[in-house]
Amino acid sequence: MFIARSETAGEWKAIATAISTIVEEATFEATPQGINFRGMDPSHIALIDLNWPNSAFEKYECSQPIKIGLKIEDFVKLIKRASTNDKVELETKDESLLIKFVNSYKREYLLHLIEPYTSSTPLPKISLNSKTVLKTKSLENLLDDIQVVSETVNISAKKDQMTLEGQGDTGHAKIVLDKTNEDIISIDIKEESVATYSLPHLLDIISSLSSVSENVSVEFSTKMPIKLVFKIGAYGIDLCYYLAPRIE
Amino acid sequence: MFIARSETAGEWKAIATAISTIVEEATFEATPQGINFRGMDPSHIALIDLNWPNSAFEKYECSQPIKIGLKIEDFVKLIKRASTNDKVELETKDESLLIKFVNSYKREYLLHLIEPYTSSTPLPKISLNSKTVLKTKSLENLLDDIQVVSETVNISAKKDQMTLEGQGDTGHAKIVLDKTNEDIISIDIKEESVATYSLPHLLDIISSLSSVSENVSVEFSTKMPIKLVFKIGAYGIDLCYYLAPRIE
Amino acid sequence: MFIARSETAGEWKAIATAISTIVEEATFEATPQGINFRGMDPSHIALIDLNWPNSAFEKYECSQPIKIGLKIEDFVKLIKRASTNDKVELETKDESLLIKFVNSYKREYLLHLIEPYTSSTPLPKISLNSKTVLKTKSLENLLDDIQVVSETVNISAKKDQMTLEGQGDTGHAKIVLDKTNEDIISIDIKEESVATYSLPHLLDIISSLSSVSENVSVEFSTKMPIKLVFKIGAYGIDLCYYLAPRIE
Numbered sequence: 001m002f003i004a005r006s007e008t009a010g011e012w013k014a015i016a017t018a019i020s021t022i023v024e025e026a027t028f029e030a031t032p033q034g035i036n037f038r039g040m041d042p043s044h045i046a047l048i049d050l051n052w053p054n055s056a057f058e059k060y061e062c063s064q065p066i067k068i069g070l071k072i073e074d075f076v077k078l079i080k081r082a083s084t085n086d087k088v089e090l091e092t093k094d095e096s097l098l099i100k101f102v103n104s105y106k107r108e109y110l111l112h113l114i115e116p117y118t119s120s121t122p123l124p125k126i127s128l129n130s131k132t133v134l135k136t137k138s139l140e141n142l143l144d145d146i147q148v149v150s151e152t153v154n155i156s157a158k159k160d161q162m163t164l165e166g167q168g169d170t171g172h173a174k175i176v177l178d179k180t181n182e183d184i185i186s187i188d189i190k191e192e193s194v195a196t197y198s199l200p201h202l203l204d205i206i207s208s209l210s211s212v213s214e215n216v217s218v219e220f221s222t223k224m225p226i227k228l229v230f231k232i233g234a235y236g237i238d239l240c241y242y243l244a245p246r247i248e
Numbered sequence: 249m250f251i252a253r254s255e256t257a258g259e260w261k262a263i264a265t266a267i268s269t270i271v272e273e274a275t276f277e278a279t280p281q282g283i284n285f286r287g288m289d290p291s292h293i294a295l296i297d298l299n300w301p302n303s304a305f306e307k308y309e310c311s312q313p314i315k316i317g318l319k320i321e322d323f324v325k326l327i328k329r330a331s332t333n334d335k336v337e338l339e340t341k342d343e344s345l346l347i348k349f350v351n352s353y354k355r356e357y358l359l360h361l362i363e364p365y366t367s368s369t370p371l372p373k374i375s376l377n378s379k380t381v382l383k384t385k386s387l388e389n390l391l392d393d394i395q396v397v398s399e400t401v402n403i404s405a406k407k408d409q410m411t412l413e414g415q416g417d418t419g420h421a422k423i424v425l426d427k428t429n430e431d432i433i434s435i436d437i438k439e440e441s442v443a444t445y446s447l448p449h450l451l452d453i454i455s456s457l458s459s460v461s462e463n464v465s466v467e468f469s470t471k472m473p474i475k476l477v478f479k480i481g482a483y484g485i486d487l488c489y490y491l492a493p494r495i496e
Numbered sequence: 497m498f499i500a501r502s503e504t505a506g507e508w509k510a511i512a513t514a515i516s517t518i519v520e521e522a523t524f525e526a527t528p529q530g531i532n533f534r535g536m537d538p539s540h541i542a543l544i545d546l547n548w549p550n551s552a553f554e555k556y557e558c559s560q561p562i563k564i565g566l567k568i569e570d571f572v573k574l575i576k577r578a579s580t581n582d583k584v585e586l587e588t589k590d591e592s593l594l595i596k597f598v599n600s601y602k603r604e605y606l607l608h609l610i611e612p613y614t615s616s617t618p619l620p621k622i623s624l625n626s627k628t629v630l631k632t633k634s635l636e637n638l639l640d641d642i643q644v645v646s647e648t649v650n651i652s653a654k655k656d657q658m659t660l661e662g663q664g665d666t667g668h669a670k671i672v673l674d675k676t677n678e679d680i681i682s683i684d685i686k687e688e689s690v691a692t693y694s695l696p697h698l699l700d701i702i703s704s705l706s707s708v709s710e711n712v713s714v715e716f717s718t719k720m721p722i723k724l725v726f727k728i729g730a731y732g733i734d735l736c737y738y739l740a741p742r743i744e
Contacts, residue, residue, distance in 0.1 A: 081392070142601070
């Protein structure tokens with residue numbers, strides 16, 4: 001028995017879209033404590049680790065752990081039909097997921113479940129030396145600026161300053177972030193670091209989540225993966241995203 | 249001599265667009281009483297019957313019945329250039345239709361007329377047992393919901409309740425309408441009924457007219473055509489749309 | 497040494513877009529008095545002559561004349577990243593143009609310069625007999641109306657009246673302009689004139705500039721080029737556009 005009701009559809013829309021940027025089939029694990037998802041994209045470059053506690057739902061019932069396998073694109077397509085003020089209720093039912101939009105209408109979708117996957121993805125064991133917390137929407141805009149000239153972003157950090165750069169046929173783009181900017185919440189650099197990452201990958205995930213995540217924490221180290229932690233909504237949903245560096 | 253002036257272009261834009269979803273060439277019949285159009289699509293699945301009384305025009309002159317043949321796409325293209333607060337005046341002139349947008353500018357189009365057709369389309373003689381009146385915009389949204397999983401909608405009615413359903417590879421969609429919903433004006437079921445119709449056909453016509461028609465009446469019976477009656481504007485324009493059922 | 501700072505990016509966005517409709521590579525000439533551009537499209541049908549005085553900049557430094565060659569599409573792409581309330585500062589630096597968006601962030605682009613061209617384009621020595629000044633946005637809408645039926649516009653002028661006409665397979669469009677219309681600032685006809693021009697060319701330039709130019713002056717004579725003079729912003733920027741007539 002699994003039932004989860006959210007007050008609005010925003011979180012599900014954003015999170016399912018984010019997951020659909022890395023996999024086609026997603027297995028959610030529901031336990032009495034909440035819903036988790038962990039998965040990597042087929043080329044093992046990007047990883048998402050989601051922790052959605054039961055306290056973030058308006059109603060949550062799950063007597064024992066259950067794996068829910070979904071074609072994530074199909075789920076996104078259905079969930080996007082929810083209106084702004086619809087409550088969303090998910091319920092497993094035989095081989096399907098019942099999706100109810102609870103508002104003045106009684107609208108229901110029954111989505112076929114697929115075989116859940118069984119192997120689990122380990123989290124990378126890394127320690128990262130540079131951490132910047134900033135507005136998610138702002139990070140999206142800054143990376144868009146870099147993307148005008150380049151497909152990759154070079155991130156470097158020293159002292160109280162993080163620099164985003166890109167280089168291409170057209171020219172060069174450079175943005176310096178420090179604490180004087182109101183969109184920067186904090187900058188904490190333990191060690192000078194520099195690394196390069198794929199811009200389309202970063203922008204896919206950030207634009208999926210920027211509507212529901214106010215701030216994002218960005219952690220990286222020289223030639224190590226970048227880790228983005230999105231705080232979603234007001235009730236403790238965490239989505240961690242790891243992306244491997246580009247080796248030139 | 250035929251002149252018809254409307255206070256706004258909204259009705260003409262919507263009605264001409266609706267007609268363009270079923271035919272390429274349209275023959276309007278103007279009489280001293282008003283303008284009528286009746287036509288079927290080439291595969292005889294859909295029929296539109298329009299009754300636009302002279303009282304719904306700001307100015308209307310028609311001394312004797314006249315048939316006006318138009319390439320409806322061309323007419324739509326021109327009429328869409330009218331601004332929100334333009335009056336629209338139509339006038340037959342030799343082999344052309346003179347379209348004037350009367351506002352601060354003097355804008356005129358002269359559209360070539362084509363040969364009107366002469367045979368007339370009879371209305372289907374059917375009696376339908378289920379009738380639901382609801383907000384046009386609401387019907388559009390609900391059918392959009394079904395279209396996410398299916399190309400057809402299965403409509404069933406019993407007691408005070410109408411149910412819309414669709415089924416496809418992705419899953420199943422189900423919406424129940426009853427009088428508790430504020431968008432439902434009335435439900436009147438004389439007999440349990442069930443039938444299936446093409447969603448793209450229904451959505452084409454409804455989305456053409458939802459900007460000018462507040463409420464729509466939906467009538468159907470088991471394995472019979474569906475009939476939609478759109479009340480347009482405030483002065484008695486009626487557009488009836490019939491669509492044949494899908495036989496599985 | 498060349499530095500030019502504008503209070504907003506609007507003028508640069510519009511002017512660079514306008515220039516990109518006629519050339520791929522543009523050479524701006526900066527002098528202590530201001531910035532000029534003059535260029536023709538490859539088929540010598542259209543000519544732009546820009547005069548941007550130093551007084552229209554918030555800060556302007558140019559010790560001696562300098563030619564700045566740009567791939568104009570690339571420049572447009574970068575300048576469009578400026579936000580509404582960003583100041584834009586341009587500065588030559590070695591073989592590049594440094595583009596700074598001065599706001600809360602420090603955003604910089606370095607755009608490679610290209611070889612400036614050296615030959616200069618002479619202005620056509622013509623005298624035109626009909627002049628109409630009207631709202632730029634209004635001219636855009638009227639030419640859009642003609643474009644629904646035609647790829648060219650026939651402009652005729654006599655007495656206090658200018659007429660725009662177009663003719664195509666669909667039908668005929670006709671718009672009469674005179675002083676009774678509030679969007680017409682002035683009409684001054686010295687001689688009856690009539691000529692035909694390409695609509696896509698005219699609409700490209702007008703739509704590029706209609707956001708920053710309130711009024712445009714339209715001058716033409718029988719079988720002569722048409723000349724549009726756009727007043728841009730509040731500080732005396734002039735952009736002249738010449739387009740050769742269509743000979744049937």
